[in-house]
Amino acid sequence: DEHIRLSLRIVPYGKNYRLLIARDITRLQQLEQMRRDFVANVSHELRTPLTVVCGYLETLEEECGRGEPELQKIIATMREQSERMQRIVDDLLMLSRLETERVSEQPEPVNVAAMLAQVCEDARRLSGPEHHQIRLEADAGLWLRGNDNELRSLFSNLVFNAVRYTPGGGEITVKWFCDDSDAVFEVADSGIGIAEHHLSRLTERFYRVDTGRSRARGGTGLGLAIVKHVLLRHGGRLEIDSRLDEGSTFRARLPAARVVRTGREPTGGSL
Numbered sequence: 001d002e003h004i005r006l007s008l009r010i011v012p013y014g015k016n017y018r019l020l021i022a023r024d025i026t027r028l029q030q031l032e033q034m035r036r037d038f039v040a041n042v043s044h045e046l047r048t049p050l051t052v053v054c055g056y057l058e059t060l061e062e063e064c065g066r067g068e069p070e071l072q073k074i075i076a077t078m079r080e081q082s083e084r085m086q087r088i089v090d091d092l093l094m095l096s097r098l099e100t101e102r103v104s105e106q107p108e109p110v111n112v113a114a115m116l117a118q119v120c121e122d123a124r125r126l127s128g129p130e131h132h133q134i135r136l137e138a139d140a141g142l143w144l145r146g147n148d149n150e151l152r153s154l155f156s157n158l159v160f161n162a163v164r165y166t167p168g169g170g171e172i173t174v175k176w177f178c179d180d181s182d183a184v185f186e187v188a189d190s191g192i193g194i195a196e197h198h199l200s201r202l203t204e205r206f207y208r209v210d211t212g213r214s215r216a217r218g219g220t221g222l223g224l225a226i227v228k229h230v231l232l233r234h235g236g237r238l239e240i241d242s243r244l245d246e247g248s249t250f251r252a253r254l255p256a257a258r259v260v261r262t263g264r265e266p267t268g269g270s271l
């Protein structure tokens with residue numbers, strides 16, 4: 001379109017004056033839009049061929065069940081890597097949607113406690129033989145107006161990260177409650193922790209403290225960027241407390257104005 005976009009700032013100028021600073025950011029915004037469209041298109045175009053490749057590799061793996069061990073290993077690695085690519089493409093698409101789609105003005109209330117029970121169940125599967133102790137303490141009467149899909153992604157990214165970055169047998173506590181000012185979703189782990197100087201950069205795309213570990217644990221490097229965007233769209237914010245070698249707590253604060261109270265009592269329990 002033909003519109004010019006301006007960024008305006010008013011600053012004090014001497015005792016009696018104010019200075020209005022106007023900057024033309026039209027070109028900047030056009031470039032940003034081009035970047036978004038490009039990422040969205042590339043991810044979209046990669047999706048179909050990747051699905052085909054993954055499907056055939058799965059068949060091939062089954063067919064070669066009795067074949068040469070070396071060949072089996074090669075095919076298994078190809079399947080794992082193509083599935084990893086699929087997860088990255090899915091996360092990139094999700095991020096594109098979060099950046100471009102309009103936020104619904106009248107979102108339906110979501111049963112967060114029920115959603116968290118499912119997420120914790122999935123996390124237990126991800127943990128597998130490592131047997132993390134995953135505890136859920138959720139207020140079942142506390143529903144939240146928001147986007148179902150986006151909230152599920154917010155919760156699962158934080159809970160799965162806790163599993164990924166906590167050695168086997170470690171403890172993970174997931175809480176959902178209301179404090180004086182906000183609805184709070186909190187995941188505390190007894191894992192590897194994060195050094196202070198990384199904290200401010202964690203929500204950048206593909207920023208990782210230890211790339212090798214993230215990849216080996218199935219991470220895409222996009223989880224916390226998704227978390228940040230979902231929170232932005234819900235008027236929330238992320239707090240991170242962490243100590244190296246002791247563990248981390250990720251806390252998502254969501255505005256109390258989104259809360260819908262139902263009659264149910266809080267439920268706890270160990271998974």
Ligand code: ADP
Nearest residue numbers: 161162165208209210214219220221222223224
């Ligand atoms: P990834 O897919 O690599 O986990 P994320 O965006 O979810 O990407 O997280 C970014 C980085 O933050 C991770 O690579 C990891 O280094 C660090 N991180 C995230 N969650 C935790 C956690 N619970 N404990 C320790 N480090 C974490």
